[in-house]
Amino acid sequence: AQSVTQLGSHVSVSEGALVLLRCNYSSSVPPYLFWYVQYPNQGLQLLLKYTSAATLVKGINGFEAEFKKSETSFHLTKPSAHMSDAAEYFCAVSAGGTSYGKLTFGQGTILTVHP
C-alpha cells in the first residue's frame, strides 16, 4: 500500500521568493515519485520524476525535488517564484511490480504568487 501527504493545501509566496511545496510518502516498496502541475482548465503536466537514480531531480521550469529516504519526503522547490508558477501542484507515488504505473496522488497544493 502507498500513500502521499502534501502539507499545506494553499501556499502563497511573493514573486522572486523561494517556493517550497512539501510532500511525504508511504510505500512498502522502493517508490517512484512524481510532481505534476495543473493549470486552470488544463490536464496535469509532469514536472519531474524520481525513479531510483539521482536523489536530486531537476525538472522543467526551474523546479527540482530531492528524494530523502530517511525522511520519506520528496519536497518540490524553486529558488525564485514567477507569476506563471501559480497553479495547483500534485505529488504522486507509484510502486513497482503489478502496481507499476498506478499512481497514488496527494491532495494537491495551490500555489499563489503575489507581485
Place this chain on the structure above:
Amino acid sequence: GAVVSQHPSWVICKSGTSVKIECRSLDFQATTMFWYRQFPKQSLMLMATSNEGSKATYEQGVEKDKFLINHASLTLSTLTVTSAHPEDSSFYICSASRRFHTDTQYFGPGTRLTVL
C-alpha cells in the same frame, strides 16, 4: 508532443441515463490508459487501468458494471457511466502512456460530469 484530449469537457445529464466520455491520444500510441475520478477538494483516485485490446482492471470499490471502459484502439479509450446518479457527479480524468514507458503518464484536461 504527447497530447491527450477528452470529450466532452463537461456534460450534464438526468439521473438514470448513461454518459460516454472519450479519451484520445493525439500524437502517440497509448498502449495503457488510466481513468481517474476527482471529487471537489479531493485528490485524484485511480478507477481503472486499461490496456489496448484487453479488459480493464478496476480498483477495489469501483463497480465495473457501472463504469464501462473500452480501449479498442491505440489512440482511444472510452468510459461509460451507466445509469448515472447524482453521487456519480465528479471530474473524470484520463491519462495515457506509451508502450514500455508506463512510468510516464500524459493527462487529459478532464470531463466534468453533473448528474441531476
